[in-house]
Amino acid sequence: MSGTSERREGSGLNRDDPAFDADDMDALFRAVLDQQEPATPLALLPEVRRSGVRLRRRRRLLATGATAAAVGLLATAGWAVHGRTAAAPERTLPPAAGVRGAPAAPTSPPPAATTGPPPATTVATTAATAATGTGGTATTGGRALFALLQNHLPEDFREISAGTTTDDFLLTRHDGGTVQVSRRSDGPSGPFGGTTSPCELRTTDWGPMSPDGEDCVGMPLPDGSMVWVLHPLTFVPHGQESEIRVITPDRLVYALHFARAEAQPEPSDQTVALPQLLMLAGRSGFLAALRDGLGDSPAPGSSTPRPPSATP
Amino acid sequence: MSPEQEQSFDEFVAARYAALRRTGYLLCGDWHLAEDLAQTTLVKLYARWNRLRDPESAAGYARTTLVRSYIDTRRLRRSHEMPSPELPEPTAADQADPERRLALLAALAQVSPAYRAALVLRFWEDQSVEATAAALRQSPGTVKSNTSRGLAQLRVILGDSLREIAAS
Numbered sequence: 001m002s003g004t005s006e007r008r009e010g011s012g013l014n015r016d017d018p019a020f021d022a023d024d025m026d027a028l029f030r031a032v033l034d035q036q037e038p039a040t041p042l043a044l045l046p047e048v049r050r051s052g053v054r055l056r057r058r059r060r061l062l063a064t065g066a067t068a069a070a071v072g073l074l075a076t077a078g079w080a081v082h083g084r085t086a087a088a089p090e091r092t093l094p095p096a097a098g099v100r101g102a103p104a105a106p107t108s109p110p111p112a113a114t115t116g117p118p119p120a121t122t123v124a125t126t127a128a129t130a131a132t133g134t135g136g137t138a139t140t141g142g143r144a145l146f147a148l149l150q151n152h153l154p155e156d157f158r159e160i161s162a163g164t165t166t167d168d169f170l171l172t173r174h175d176g177g178t179v180q181v182s183r184r185s186d187g188p189s190g191p192f193g194g195t196t197s198p199c200e201l202r203t204t205d206w207g208p209m210s211p212d213g214e215d216c217v218g219m220p221l222p223d224g225s226m227v228w229v230l231h232p233l234t235f236v237p238h239g240q241e242s243e244i245r246v247i248t249p250d251r252l253v254y255a256l257h258f259a260r261a262e263a264q265p266e267p268s269d270q271t272v273a274l275p276q277l278l279m280l281a282g283r284s285g286f287l288a289a290l291r292d293g294l295g296d297s298p299a300p301g302s303s304t305p306r307p308p309s310a311t312p
Numbered sequence: 313m314s315p316e317q318e319q320s321f322d323e324f325v326a327a328r329y330a331a332l333r334r335t336g337y338l339l340c341g342d343w344h345l346a347e348d349l350a351q352t353t354l355v356k357l358y359a360r361w362n363r364l365r366d367p368e369s370a371a372g373y374a375r376t377t378l379v380r381s382y383i384d385t386r387r388l389r390r391s392h393e394m395p396s397p398e399l400p401e402p403t404a405a406d407q408a409d410p411e412r413r414l415a416l417l418a419a420l421a422q423v424s425p426a427y428r429a430a431l432v433l434r435f436w437e438d439q440s441v442e443a444t445a446a447a448l449r450q451s452p453g454t455v456k457s458n459t460s461r462g463l464a465q466l467r468v469i470l471g472d473s474l475r476e477i478a479a480s
Contacts, residue, residue: 025435025463029338032416037330038343041351045325048351052358059359 047233054259058180061164061261142166144289145183152283154276166293170261171272178261179271185254185294198228198245213243217278224249225287229277232257239270244281246290254290313362321361324370325354332378338432339382339425341417349385353378375437376447379429383448419469427462430455 041047142165149169150160157179159172169181199216213230220226228245231238244256258271280286313321332353336346356377357370364370420428426448433444434455445455 025431028416028420028466029432029436032338032341032413032420033334034413035410037333038347040329041347044329044351044354045322048325048354048358051351051355052361055355055359 054182054257057164057168057182058259058261061168061170061180142293144285144292145169148283148285148289149181149280152280154272154280156270156272156276171258173270173272177269179258180261181256181258183254183256183290183294185252185291195226198230214238215274217274219278219282221246221282221287223287227278227281229274229281231274242271242274242277244277244290246281246287248287254287254294256290317362321358324357328371328374329354332374335375335432335437336378336382338420338436339379339428340385341421345385349378349381352381356381372443375433375439379433379447380449383425383429415473416470419466422469423462423465427458427465430458431462431466434459 146160146162146169149171153160153171156173157171158174161170161172163169163180163182167183171179171181173179197216197218198212199214201211211233213228213232216228216230218226218228225246225248228247230243230245232241232243240260242258246254248254256277258277260269260271262269329350332350333343333346336349337343340346340349353374357374360373361370364373423431429448430444433439433447434441439447441452441455441459444450444459445452448455450458
């Protein structure tokens with residue numbers, strides 16, 4: 001506990017408030033804290049790091065979306081000012097991100113050497129082209145996982161769109177909520193392999209390891225890998241994060257993480273039901289798609305193409 | 313983040329986690345919730361650590377984040393939970409005079425969250441009116457009046473006990 005004198009040294013506070021009654025209040029607070037404090041939680045730092053990385057990704061995703069929207073608006077305004085209305089198929093926009101069954105791509109200005117504002121859709125168009133295999137450098141893994149998710153979208157969702165990197169996607173639920181999907185590899189899983197549930201407390205040479213999650217359900221894959229679906233144990237309300245975790249026979253870990261993308265989701269918001277994740281993980285080619293090209297993502301803000309927005 | 317940044321974050325957590333959790337406990341009166349508040353704070357801090365130009369500002373950022381997280385939590389809980397007047401049972405971990413401590417906790421719990429945040433920031437964290445106002449996104453005048461009202465509430469609840477605690 002911090003002592004009064006220690007905390008007040010050199011604080012130079014403005015104590016001109018007539019209601020100021022520092023000594024009484026300090027004594028009260030110290031009396032309240034006069035008890036044995038709980039131990040520092042196990043695995044505090046790893047959990048903080050993991051959630052911090054997720055938060056950073058989420059912010060990046062939101063910022064990218066806002067930028068794209070702003071650029072789109074500016075571009076539209078710019079074209080309107082210049083009165084360009086003719087259509088050119090090769091310059092058409094890809095479907096709006098995350099819009100299911102978007103109508104045929106809206107027309108956009110001709111590709112002539114422009115005197116107006118640059119077409120803000122060029123990068124997105126290139127990305128769409130590259131991701132569909134006609135060019136570009138999008139990683140195979142990004143495309144494969146995107147296609148698999150697109151073709152086998154869990155029933156809670158109605159659409160999928162690209163994220164900020166080839167390792168991120170954005171899913172939209174039927175209830176309108178958005179869920180960020182991100183994949184990662186965690187390296188060797190330690191001495192336990194895949195047969196030990198990540199929902200169990202484990203004893204190691206370094207002491208007890210707290211469970212990684214709850215509600216674990218496991219399933220072996222034909223290649224000997226083990227799949228677990230779980231709700232990670234984090235500080236967010238139960239159900240707002242879900243995960244598929246695959247541990248291969250050589251103990252490498254690959255995970256697909258689902259988290260609400262809203263800045264401040266309501267406590268009742270859900271991501272996806274675990275049985276649906278188990279079904280997804282059992283799809284042919286899931287592990288190959290999950291691990292292929294993992295980590296090849298471009299740095300945020302680079303122009304490396306990404307999978308296009310699409311609908312199931 | 314660079315290894316140096318990771319290391320400095322580790323050092324910050326080692327040095328400040330306990331203090332953050334204590335402040336959280338004074339705000340909410342529950343160790344589990346205080347842990348959540350402290351962890352939420354550290355997560356937000358980690359997400360931004362590589363952009364903190366002045367490492368010395370981390371403590372202030374963490375303090376502000378903690379208090380705002382508490383206020384946000386209170387807003388969420390207000391719409392989803394029914395308040396319970398019951399106090400937690402004292403545990404074996406409680407040291408001397410647990411009854412008095414529980415009585416004080418109960419008294420603090422009756423102080424409005426906004427007043428309580430002002431009291432904790434000013435009297436426990438030793439923050440000036442201006443710094444408290446910035447952390448709570450309030451005007452200095454509001455902080456002053458909230459502090460006065462919070463103290464008045466406590467005096468009504470505790471009566472002479474507040475002076476006795478200070479004298480003991």
